[in-house]
Amino acid sequence: MTDLAVDVLIGAGLLALAWQTIIGKSLFRGIVLFVVFGLTMALAWARMGAPDLALAEAAIGAGVTGALMLVAFRRLVRIRPEQSAQPALRRSRLALPVAVLAGSLVAVIGLAVVAVERDPAVAGQAVAQALTDSGLGNPITGVLLLYRNLDTLLEVAVLLAAFLAARTVFGEDEARSPTPSRREVPLVGALLAIIVPLTILIATHLLLAGSREPGGAFQAGAVLAASGVLLVLAGRLQPAAGLSSWPALGLTLGLMLFSLIGLAVMAFGAPLLALPGLWAVYLIETAMMLSIAMTLVLLFAGASGLRRGSP
Amino acid sequence: MSTTEVLAAALLLAGGLFYLAGTVGLLRFPDVYSRLHALTKADNLGLLLVCSGLSLLAGSWRAAALLGTIWLLGLLAATVSAHLIARHARARHFNGGEQ
Amino acid sequence: MIELLLPALVIFLLLNLAAGMVRVARGPTAADRMLSALLFGSTTVAILLILAQWMNEPALRNVALLFVMLAAIVSLAFFGMPRDDADDGEQR
Numbered sequence: 001m002t003d004l005a006v007d008v009l010i011g012a013g014l015l016a017l018a019w020q021t022i023i024g025k026s027l028f029r030g031i032v033l034f035v036v037f038g039l040t041m042a043l044a045w046a047r048m049g050a051p052d053l054a055l056a057e058a059a060i061g062a063g064v065t066g067a068l069m070l071v072a073f074r075r076l077v078r079i080r081p082e083q084s085a086q087p088a089l090r091r092s093r094l095a096l097p098v099a100v101l102a103g104s105l106v107a108v109i110g111l112a113v114v115a116v117e118r119d120p121a122v123a124g125q126a127v128a129q130a131l132t133d134s135g136l137g138n139p140i141t142g143v144l145l146l147y148r149n150l151d152t153l154l155e156v157a158v159l160l161a162a163f164l165a166a167r168t169v170f171g172e173d174e175a176r177s178p179t180p181s182r183r184e185v186p187l188v189g190a191l192l193a194i195i196v197p198l199t200i201l202i203a204t205h206l207l208l209a210g211s212r213e214p215g216g217a218f219q220a221g222a223v224l225a226a227s228g229v230l231l232v233l234a235g236r237l238q239p240a241a242g243l244s245s246w247p248a249l250g251l252t253l254g255l256m257l258f259s260l261i262g263l264a265v266m267a268f269g270a271p272l273l274a275l276p277g278l279w280a281v282y283l284i285e286t287a288m289m290l291s292i293a294m295t296l297v298l299l300f301a302g303a304s305g306l307r308r309g310s311p
Numbered sequence: 312m313s314t315t316e317v318l319a320a321a322l323l324l325a326g327g328l329f330y331l332a333g334t335v336g337l338l339r340f341p342d343v344y345s346r347l348h349a350l351t352k353a354d355n356l357g358l359l360l361v362c363s364g365l366s367l368l369a370g371s372w373r374a375a376a377l378l379g380t381i382w383l384l385g386l387l388a389a390t391v392s393a394h395l396i397a398r399h400a401r402a403r404h405f406n407g408g409e410q
Numbered sequence: 411m412i413e414l415l416l417p418a419l420v421i422f423l424l425l426n427l428a429a430g431m432v433r434v435a436r437g438p439t440a441a442d443r444m445l446s447a448l449l450f451g452s453t454t455v456a457i458l459l460i461l462a463q464w465m466n467e468p469a470l471r472n473v474a475l476l477f478v479m480l481a482a483i484v485s486l487a488f489f490g491m492p493r494d495d496a497d498d499g500e501q502r
Contacts (some may be wrong), residue, residue: 006417013427020434028443035450036431036434036446036447040454042458042477043454043457043458046461049465055472055473059480062481062483066487067483067487071490185489188486202472202479206472226479226483230480230486233487
């Protein structure tokens, strides 16, 4: 009974927040509501017993996207002040048909899922058994790297492709730096001194613990990226033009190492991307974490390189 | 119900009350500075009480240490956020309002 | 008894959040709207910690840890906002 009440409250809250976010009277209100929506979404993942997703939502939703939208809004105010004051949404005649279609699609899929009979004897148990043998206690990391390894490889490639696509529009206007130079605020230095080392510790913990409990390369990479975003926002890292060798290595490390190991195993007669052992899993996860973090920070900074900035 | 549980329940309830106080302050106080004051102070005391109650229930030193760390970091985040928001509001006030 | 108190507290805190949403709608300044985001941040952390105890899922404490660590990012991004706009000035 109380379970149901909690779930209904979170579900209704999510719907109300989503509605308010898109019909928002102003862009800024929409952004605040979107941040709040992300927090509530993490609660929903927690209730659904998916702490891995809640971790990713905490790092991406609370850390990166909220800041990204605020910075984008700030830039919009600077280059098109009249547009930033307009309401976020214009009414369209297509809205109702699209909403009805989307709603019925969700209803059909939901009904189909409910109607399907659960048969736990097949794939799930076989996978769980195989994962126990492989030494990976966290089924999500196991499935991502042992069964969906091609998908995971392509996800890393997609991130790189996103960065390359975004790179074509970097540096279009002179106001691209997210932090105009300004005086250092007293408490920010102390905050950075505590939070940044801690994020590195937590990211490493999530990466190493990811083989047994919730965590993994994506979560760890997102946490590292959040600390990078913090440094960019505080002006300690400044966007720089031109791709230098270290960021380029960081960007491609995950893809390169994953592909190299995945191809190398074929020389020993194993199928493509069959990982030879736990050491390979840890190596690839570390490389992926660095690549994910580097890509996200560079995307946030809107530049192909970073340099140290004075505070 | 053991003594530990009674104590934990009392702490949790007190924590909930402070959260309520923070929300009431956010809704009822007249200007942005007093709202900021109410929210960041009351909520962090609420978090401390909730964390202490949960540490008693969790019954492991590791969980208790983690809860303590979370409270300290929450304190740090609230302090810095309150400072930044107040500075922003004050600068806006002097730029826009009284010149 | 305590098994009943934990979900009841979660429900109470969720209702608290719903009340806090009024401040987002009412404003009147951008800073006021940011305050509700702060309220959501600190309350979500408490809810996650209670859920971790109630659902017996210790990993949720790590989620709460991430939230408090990264809570200041949004405030820092907000601080860089221009001072005299982002305030739609409407009263409801």
